[in-house]
Amino acid sequence: MSKGMRKGLATYGDPGFSLFLRKAFIKAMGFSDDALDRPIIGITNTFSDFNPCHGNVPRLIEAVKRGVMLAGGLPMEFPTVSIHESFSNPTSMFLRNLMAMDTEEMIRAQPMDAVVLIGGCDKTVPAQLMAAASANVPAIMLVTGPMLVGHYKGEILGACTDCRRLWGQHRAGEFSEAEIEEVSGRLAPTQGTCMVMGTASTMACVTEALGMSLPGTGSIPATHADRFRAAEATGARATAMAKAGGPTPRQIMTKAAFRNALVTLQALGGSTNGLVHLTAVAGRCGIRIDLDEVDDLGRKVPVLADLKPSGQHYLEHFHWSGGTMRMLRELKELLALDAPTIDGSTLGQSIDAAAEIPGQTIIRSRETALSATGAMAVLRGNLAPGGAIIKQSAASPKLMSHEGRAVVFESVEDLTNRIDDPNLDVTANDVLVMRNGGPRGAPGMPEAGYLPIPRKLARQGVKDMVRISDARMSGTAFGTIVLHITPESAIGGPLGLVRSGDRIKLDVPNRRIDMLVDDATLAQRRKEWQPPKEIDDTVRGYAGLFQRSVLQADEGCDFDFLVDGPRASHVKPR
Secondary structure: OOOHHHOOOOOOOOHHHHHHHHHHHHHHHOOOHHHHOOOEEEEEEOOOOOOHHHOOHHHHHHHHHHHHHHOOOEEEEEEOOOOOHHHOOOOHHHHHHHHHHHHHHHHHHOOOOEEEEEEOOOOHHHHHHHHHHHHOOOEEEEEOOEOOOEEEOOEEEOOOHHHHHHHHHHHOOOOOHHHHHHHHOOOOOOOOEOOOOOHHHHHHHHHHHHOOOOOOOOOOOOOOHHHHHHHHHHHHHHHHHHHHOOOOHHHHOOHHHHHHHHHHHHHHOOOHHHHHHHHHHHHHOOOOOOHHHHHHHHHHOOEOEOEOOOOOEOHHHHHHOOHHHHHHHHHHHHOOOOOEOOOOOEHHHHHHHOOOOOOOOOEOOOOOOOEOOOOOEEEEOOOOOOEEEEOHHHOOHHHOEEEEEEEEEOOHHHHHHHOOOOOOOOOOOOEEEEOOOOOOOOOOOOOOOOOOOOHHHHOOOOOOOEEEEOOOOOOOOOOOEEEEEEOOHHHOOHHHHOOOOOEEEEEOOOOEEEEOOOHHHHHHHHHHOOOOOOOOOOOOHHHHHHHHHEOOHHHOOOEOOOOOOOOOOOOOOO
């Protein structure tokens, strides 16, 4: 197999000329023949002025390059799409697959013997893992790391669980405009990803458990020297992998590795988005994530990480308590300990090597678990024949078994326009329902599933209600919220048949979500149903590709032509 500059030559009909031309142009960058004879390590540059979570990427690249060169390799950085949650319209999830395609094709197109993937903000890490699985060139993940905590009037703050809590207080009239403006400057005080167990932190820690990043590196704060030492070590390891020709991503990301990742997801109190992303990455490896197995693990795995939004603390506290590998020591009987990791050891060896921190209370034991069951449960019923997800660790216990009247919103726009209408017919016991928020209906399955409490109820002191949708929510969010209802309403899923006034029954202990409407009435409504006007397979460009190809939540919302293996039969009507 060709390596270095001889790998993946451009096609001119003369391989010798192709290599000659390549060397002629690369020498314009000032490289010597000695440098060009070394193993080439690609490094993704995902820095962007629109992505503060990646603000430390230039320094990380510098450290990775140092590690590569010290180990005898040639580092070559290259740009890819960069996505930030707050700077992506209509939603970052809409662009995740684009970033995955871009990254995959750049790995394929350019000569590299191994690649270091640098990501952080929510959708970048899964996009890069999806790309790595498909390209299957030796690859190693380096996350940007969580930011440090902020402070306001003596209170510790963290993005973005406290963003949502304090914004809710502002909506309820408890925070003035001046106060909420001041708080906005305290919630994200440094570069790095959200410092709670949101999606970015979930994917960072889960990637470590999956075996695709160096053990112990998933939770290092973005601003600390250890983060840059980890980058140097990552570069050195990438060079060793290039020289050895492996391991490749698919040799690391096995079925056993994904099970380890799911155990970790549950124990962390991780983001529901993590499940969608793991499903997409697994799909690129030809592995299907079974929702029934996810739910079974949710019954067996306790929540051990005392981190917001399920607990009280932040990622820097988790890291200095021992991090992911220390947490997994409490769950060894549920893990495939012989699963390989990117540093050449096994997961079991990495767990055994984790530091023991005397007196720490952030990582709980089984006996002192934050919750006896895991972060999320899978619901089924006549509203969700393909499944739905609830983050039970961040829900209100009193609402886990609840029946109420549906208050239906047709779309994100309808929700925006009516949720604060003082004449809205709604009470605290009702169930807020939003449809057309799924992969195709929105499009992009935005984090709109965290339906706000109607302002008039918030001002009465209502903190939580049962809310259901086919959308997603941020991993930083909390509340009794049913998400990812599959199939989505926009393609004919039963959520599209709900009417305001219908009774909805949520029964988390029995894993059910149902509308209490007789079959004859539902059959008649199904005859009358029409797809929303927003569904348009003829739209141009990437939006058209997305509409025609995106899968449902239970298949990771990847594009159907990128998944390696069988597709679900309920993806969308043909």
